[in-house]
Amino acid sequence: MGGKKKKVRVLMVCLGNICRSPTAHGVFQHRIESAGLEEIIKVDSAGTGDYHVGEKPDKRARTAAKRRGYSLGGLRARQVQAEDFERFDYILAMDDNNLRDLTTLCPKPFRHKLKLLMDFADNNYSAVPDPYYGKGDAFELVLNLVEEASNALLEHIKTHDLNG
Numbered sequence: 001m002g003g004k005k006k007k008v009r010v011l012m013v014c015l016g017n018i019c020r021s022p023t024a025h026g027v028f029q030h031r032i033e034s035a036g037l038e039e040i041i042k043v044d045s046a047g048t049g050d051y052h053v054g055e056k057p058d059k060r061a062r063t064a065a066k067r068r069g070y071s072l073g074g075l076r077a078r079q080v081q082a083e084d085f086e087r088f089d090y091i092l093a094m095d096d097n098n099l100r101d102l103t104t105l106c107p108k109p110f111r112h113k114l115k116l117l118m119d120f121a122d123n124n125y126s127a128v129p130d131p132y133y134g135k136g137d138a139f140e141l142v143l144n145l146v147e148e149a150s151n152a153l154l155e156h157i158k159t160h161d162l163n164g
């Protein structure tokens, strides 16, 4: 009713912020826009490591995403910052190593924000496998898993954060 709606902020996190989390960032942004919720739900991504800071997403990730209509070319890698734990509502790790590293960095009052992205998907995967040293189709699996989890995450946020 005319009031200023609170934003919901989502941070996708992997190790390098050049393969999995930028893919999740681009796919979830696409879902947000398709739902017309870009003024309310904000997504960003970051890495626990600093090896690739400032780089575009990996070429293989960009190519695979582009084939499905997602553009990752405008993204640049950054490392997780202390402020992220306060700023974001959902901080979603791609795998258990990322979650462990985030838990070490995250102040206790914000630890409830940390989850695995795949917690939101109803399948047999608990993590998005690291595709960096994988074969070509590793990036297709990343996209399949991220698309499934993104759909479920959007439904979760609509139900739990946006009054249904």
Ligand code: 4NP
Binding pocket: 014, 015, 016, 017, 018, 019, 020, 021, 051, 052, 130, 131, 132
């Ligand atoms: P990401 O993939 O965590 O999905 O971005 C990786 C990117 C770089 C490295 C490892 C994983 N690396 O070792 O440089």
